[in-house]
Amino acid sequence: MTSYDSTKVAIVQHAVFCPPLPPTIQTIDLAVLQQYAATVTVLELGPMSYQTFLAADVPLLLVRAMPQLTDFKLVLIPPNTLSIPTDFELVLKPPNTASSTVLPQVRLRLERIPALQSLHIQGASLVCDSFTRLKRLELHNTTQAPLGHTCAEFLAMLSTGKALEHLVLENYMGIMDAEDPTGFHFPLMCKTALVKDSARNLFRLLAHLSEVPDDMRMVVIRSTIRVPEDLDPLPLKGLYPPMQKSVHCATFKSLVRDDGIELVCAGSKHIISIEDSTTPPMPLLDPARTTVHNAALNVLSHFLVFMPVSTLEISDPMDITENKTWFKLLERAPNVSELIVTKRGPSKAVCKIFTALASFSSQAVETAVRCPHLKDVKVRGTVYSRALVDTIGQTAKWRAEHGGPFRSLELLLAPRVPSGPRPCEFASIVARRWAKKLTGNGYVDRVRITDDVEESRE
Known part of the structure; x- marks a missing residue:
């Protein structure tokens, strides 16, 4: 057994076949997957490194047609250095950049996987021609490494998801330019969405947004939770986006947690969440925490201009919140x-x-x-x-x-x-x-x- 053969079993976390595999097969490894690729319905690979991905010949498996595969999850541990990969139709490769920290790319052709309904990619940048049949899409960049695509390229790819009902994006949109005319449009069928990104990107997103899913959560990540100066006041284009789905009630809730402060705004079925992941945790009355809390609530109140609410509920407001913060929040709720x-x-x-x-x-x-x-x-x-x-x-x-x-x-x-x-x-x-x-x-x-x-x- 070669050095990479020992990894073949470990990287297959879960697999389901229809019809079931013969009872004589006790261990599912990559060789078994290659043999029964036509019958696999659920497949989960990783976590594994980029080197393991290539050494274990995973691309040889994924290049094959898998007509019954409905659920696919791939978790990669981003490498410190990237080497030039081989040319597979599903291939992990670095973008054209000198940086060694940029996420590698996963290139998929879903016509080879026509039944795929759920796709989960973590630790890599996805390139795909079409999401036409997908119902659930999760894309995670947990390391916050630079992506191998521009925001415009990603939005163009996302716009093909005509059947998408559930969407999760974590630090995946790239850098949104204020002058970029590309609008962000959630797929029309989208029912739930979770978007984790920088405050700047979330503001850009909302400034171009015309309609939101029934259940939407937005989470500000990174330590820079303050409002970017060039985004204040919002909206960027001087007009409130036309919300086609009315929001009857917005709820602001402040929760003090061990790892910081969480502020939540929920409007009917719409949920906007601002999370402060301050490290290390600060004492409740620490002046720095007071500053972070007021800045976070200020960010949160900006989102309110996109939600024409008639009922405003403020739950558990904190004594440390400054008067001017409440002034701004209420000014952004004129229809209450x-x-x-x-x-x-x-x-x-x-x-x-x-x-x-x-x-x-x-x-x-x-x-x-x-x-x-x-x-x-x-x-x-x-x-x-x-x-x-x-x-x-x-x-x-x-x-x-x-x-x-x-x-x-x-x-x-x-x-x-x-x-x-x-x-x-x-x-x-x-x-x-x-x-x-x-x-x-x-x-x-x-x-x-x-x-x-x-x-x-x-």
Whole structure:
């Protein structure tokens, strides 16, 4: 057995045949795959290095017709150096560049695999004439190495996926040029999409996007989560893309994780996710974390201009978020008619959000009314405080006087537990007069205050 013969079994992770292989065959290796290529239906190869891929003659297998193959997965470990490969119809080869870190290319001709419905390539740049029959496509560049194709070339290839329903792209689009007229269009049949890329590329993508899949997740990768200066403000072409699928509800949620902060915006079935993969993890109150969080939320709010939402839900807002960040976020949601804020614990973050809904000044109004169509506001789970109701009351008064009155306020507040022997303060009791004053002065039509007793027991 030669040095590469010992790898032949290891690189075959999974294979299914129809009809099943004879019972006398106990080990599936590349020789078996060569013999029964016409009957293989599912095939998973790797992880393996580029050298192993060539030494084990994998291209000789993949050049063969496999008429029943429906699912194919290839995982390659990108090499440090690339050598000149042999000329197979499916061939791993380096692009024309002097860099030794560029991903090698996998070149596929799907007419040899007519039944293929699911394709997963990791660690290599894919070149393919057509994705016509594919229903699921996953392309991963986990090392963030340079690709062997331009963005325009990749988009042209992707546009052939007329039947694609599920799409996963990880750092795979290449560098998107602001002057590039090529638009990004998801395949019409696409139901779910996960796109991981730089903030710059995701902004470019959204700036050209006319329609999104029903379930779409976008994740910003790399440590540069800040908004590129030349992309602010968006959209790039001065007009909002015409969304053919309406988004009824957007949800912003902030989660503090061990490895950083995750911010999620979900609109109906649409999901946009911003992830900060800060390493090493930072303490919650670390100034650097505060900066990262505000920058991430700023990036996230930019995506909102592409989602004409009518209901905006803000869940678990963080106290460290700056007022100006909330100002920008709300300015980018002009069509919102309902606002839902869910915040367990103290009310500092909620107060900031309500402050952003008004423009308090002893002089003239500084800005136009944010969310001018906002009518119904709900606050859930926050601990009652005098500062909270005062801020809400001042905002309601200001909006009533400047053309953006609330129609209803619904507050579900946890009781405040004072230090010492003083009794708990229940919002439904202590804020009753405050609520009556708001309605009596015509600032709000309806005010409902309920005690979140269950939250107080936690």
